[in-house]
Amino acid sequence: MRGSKIIKVLSYALLIFMALLMFLPFFWTISTSFKAAGNVIGNNSLFPANPTLEAYRTVLFEVPFPRWFLNSFIVAALVTILNLIFDSMAGYALARLRFPGSKTIFLIILGSMMVPAQVTMIPVFKILQGMGMVDTYRGLIVPFMASAFGIFLMKQFFESLPRELEEAAMMDGCSHFRIFWQIILPLSSPALAALAIFTFLASWNSFMMPLIIVSVPEMYTLPLGIAMFKQQYSTNWTVLMAASVLITLPVAVLYLFFQRWFIEGISFSGLKG
């Protein structure tokens, strides 16, 4: 009995230690963002000596941060919405509709996940350039409006839904599209929420592709804008950290909002058991 208590205390101590370790960089980010410029390197104190909002003022008013924020938001939101639409439709077709070549198509989609982004980077740029999409929202959105991962995720989820539900709907008089729209999608909120979070995060944090696709500062997304604070010979740490905090906020809010959906899930108790 006593032994198990000691083990419990020790394991909690270890877990708390690990949690603090994980939290430390975030804390340091927040703390640094409130420090005065030039008061960072060589000053390892966790708390700012004279907290100041100077860095935030710089971010918000001296660089086109609001514009970048808007760009990022427009791109991430549209990419997320389009992914939810296309990935779920493609996933449903591959999961449930019988058509020739469906297995091959699925394998090709799955195979495309194994190709590293670096391989397609230049061809994607050349295509966008040819289509006049460089330095446009379209260029930042169109190449990412469907993803192999999303299709795979949705297909796997749809396959876990009981087929009888669709058959019952068919007997009730539904077309394929109506089954998808009125029966399947409402039951898929856990998968859709997961896909929304993954897609939004990936788009929000994406650096490499936007870097290639846009070159004019007013089309920058946030990660590109932040990179501007890192110059070849100096880095403005307090401003960089303030911008990082501002970037992280919407994602944290999004996560908190969808968290509820993750946990709530949906019960399939319209069926037996």
Add this chain to the structure above:
Amino acid sequence: MAKVELINIHKRYGAKTIIHKLNVVVRDKEFLVLVGPSGCGKSTTIRLIAGLEKVTDGDILLDGSRINDIPAKNRDIAMVFQNYALYPHMNVYDNIAFALRLRGVPKDEIDRKVRKTASILNIQELLEKKPSQMSGGQKQRVALGRAIVREPKVFLMDEPLSNLDAKLRVQMRAELKKLHRELNATIIYVTHDQVEAMTMAGRMAVLKDGWLQQLDTPLNIYNHPSNMFVAGFVGSPSMNFIRVRLKKENGRWYAAGGWFTLPLLQKLREEYAGKDVMLGIRPEHIEHISCAGDFRSNLKGAGEEAKYQAISMNVTMIEPTGNTVLAHLERNGVSVVAAVSSKARIRAGEKTDFVLNTDQTRLFDIETQDSI
């Protein structure tokens, strides 16, 4: 009017044939039960009628017109699924109203029909509930309601009671029968439970390995099974089979089993003389000698003494079931089960006399397994 005809139906998946040359006519307003062990093709048959599967060969007629190529949603056929398949995200009202909304029925008419259906099934107080908040029996009623509200030509029911507990199943069985009378509808019902089939069916079709074995009223099937499979499948405990040799003496037929000889009442063709066949007798047609009196008076008109033949057997085990006792009997390698009166004083281990109602014996060809 809703008559369903299955004409020379074949269903193949690749090289595997699930249904062979099935011919069944379901009459208007009939309660037809498809029954058979799992894998016999009964669910596939109902899915073919529903339009959820395509027929490989043959025709399905609904009121005389061919519906093979009509999609499920346009067939005017409703189906109740084994696991109910209620839409989990809709409440009971919406579940029932769903099909009507799809058909563009006016709102007030939908409301009237949904409430009427709910009152037929006694689920008025459930209308606002979600499927997850209901018990199995309640879900079952809602699933029925979803079918009833459409007033379809034909109801298909795929093992609708198999997920309910035993008591509820018996209750729902009676309710479904009553519902059939009230709705005056054609119902095709699938079950693997022969008791369910016997109690509910107007006629029942027994299937095995995709072949139709027999199509008749439950009593005819019980009393005159067309082959050994049907004889063994229908009835619980199932029919006893004893290998015997037929012989004819002085114009009368006998079944000889080594240590016993039973007089037979059947008229048989001459070629059966000397041939080995299977003799089938149901457990309730074997009675202990002490209760043979009751046994005889229960079989009025059977009359002649020749119908009852006493044989002596060892009791290996007894299973009291309340009104009857199942006695497992054995002698010289022949094992049978008898359902004797609970008044019979028998003990496991003793050797005692039993009376057979030879009027109720059935003979089956050993090779073809068909009834003789």
